[in-house]
Amino acid sequence: MKNTFTIIYEIVKQIPKGKVATYGQIAALAGNPRWSQVVGFALHVNPDEQNIPCYRVVNRFGQTASAFAFGGEDVQKLLLEEDGIVFLPDGSVDLKKHQWDGEPFSE
DNA sequence: TTAATGACCTATC
């Protein structure tokens, strides 16, 4: 069952520790920059949260969504801190310091 | 089946 979701899951699961990726970035890496919404949907269902760290996925502003599906917003922040993410006083992560460089997929 | 919404982003004025 390798649908669009699987692609997104693969990307998110490939996110290295201590870094975060944005929906648009994941969508772009997936091969479709306009899957931004679908990416959110994929994480929303999150059938493999154990292997799909949604907390490492943030929006364009470096903030997580309001509707979390694996615990709570506080947990999300804690998990990122555990990974070594630097949270700004605004409640967002320093994308310019932790935004995922990109997939190790050398073309 | 059609229509509307959605953890969004991009382009244009």
Next chain:
DNA sequence: CGATAGGCCATTA
């Protein structure tokens, strides 16, 4: 440069 509007894909009702 800043803000506004629209659009794309998939899922759900």
